[in-house]
Amino acid sequence: MHHTTQLPDHRSAAVRTGAATAAPPPARSGKRRRPTSTQWAAWAFLAPVTLYLALFYAYPLYRNLDLSLRDYTVRSFVQGDAPFTGLANYRKILDDPTFAPALLHTVVFTAVCLLFQYAVGLALAVFFHQNFRLSATLRALFLVPWLLPLIVSASTWSWMLNSDSGVVNALLSALGFDPVNWLTSPSWSLTSVTVANIWIGVPFNLVVLYSGLQSIPASLYEAAALDGANAWQRFWRITFPLLRPVSAITLLLGLVYTLKVFDIIWIMTKGGPADSSTTFATWSYQLGFGNLLPAFGPGAAVGNLLVVAALVFGLVYVRAQRKQALS
Structure with missing residues (x-):
């Protein structure tokens, strides 16, 4: 009596495996997936920021644009x-005729202030990165002008530069120089507000730059000193x-x-005399x-020019940062 050994059917197994692999995925449910608790928490944290930006940035910009495109008077404004x-x-x-001088004053005022x-x-x-004795105290004293309200700073500079009773002219007289009409002379008014700013x-x-210096490793300076590099x-x-991103x-x-400095100029000179410090x-x-x-419409139009200028420089910065990240 012959016994037949039955071998496993690999072909049928492969077919079965292929059929299982080729089986269509289960049909998707028509219901959308509900947001998880993490997503709800993210939206909850994002909502106040979005509301703040919409109320205090987007809406004022829209209103300013609307003002610049309409002929508003006091009656129509109400x-x-x-x-x-x-x-x-x-x-x-x-x-x-005020446009050209105001544009020139804005460019000069902004460029000189940024440079200095x-x-x-x-x-x-x-200098303060050397961490010498009293470095922290002197650095804190240098923060005083930044912490003072602008109206206090501008009023102080107005008193110091007063033609009759200012300490600057008193010092010039003590040194033998003639007094200068810092705030009432068309030749000096823009210089005065620029120095104050x-x-x-x-x-x-x-x-900001001091914090950037803190992030530079000291080992780089030590290696450069060993190689004979001087301070410069x-x-x-x-x-x-290494300070370029912070700069x-x-x-x-x-x-x-x-670009939007107003308080200092208005308190010190009100843009005068004869529009010599108007920005x-x-x-x-x-x-x-x-x-x-x-003139609400023209005033809003001038303000929009400042917004566009700031936006252009912001986009240039973002583009430069993106190129630097890709390189």
Whole structure:
């Protein structure tokens, strides 16, 4: 009697395996997946920030844009029936004889303030980075101008630069020089407000740049010193390149702040005399609120030019940072 050994059917097993593999996935349920508790928590934390940005940033920007595109008067501002004029307000400020001087003053004021605030702040940051005795105390004293309210700082500078009773002219007279009309002379008014703003902005640059210096490893300076590098070479080859990211954000924040400086100029000179210290910030306020018949539309148009300028420089910074991250 012959016994037949039955071998396993590998082909049928493969077929069965293939059939199992090719089996269609289970049909998706028509119900959407409900948010998890983590997602609800994320939305809960995001909601206050979103509400704050919408109320205090997005809506004011929208209202300012609407003001610049309509012919608003005091009556229409209250009743809300101002006619739409398109870009007429922008053409009006471009044709205004104040536009060119205000643009020049804004560029000069911003550029000079940024240059000196950054240079002096960087020099002080490197100086205090030596961690000598009383370094922390002196660094804290340098923060006083930044901590004072702007109205106090501007009033103090107005008193110091007063033509008759200011301490600056008193010092010049003691040294044998003629007094200078710092705030009432068209030749000196812009210089005066620029110096005051530089004094106020230096502490901010000092704090940010000093924190950037703290992140540079000391071993790099030790290795450079062993290689024979002097103090200037260590600064130029190590400190300055490694501070570029911190320097970029410092200059950007300083630019945005300086473009919109109003308090200091208005308290010290009110943009005068003869518009010699008028910038876009003071001109926008003067158009909208400084006259008996306010020009809300042109004033908002000037303000929007400042917003666009700050936005352009912000986008340039973001683009530069993205290129640096990819390289």
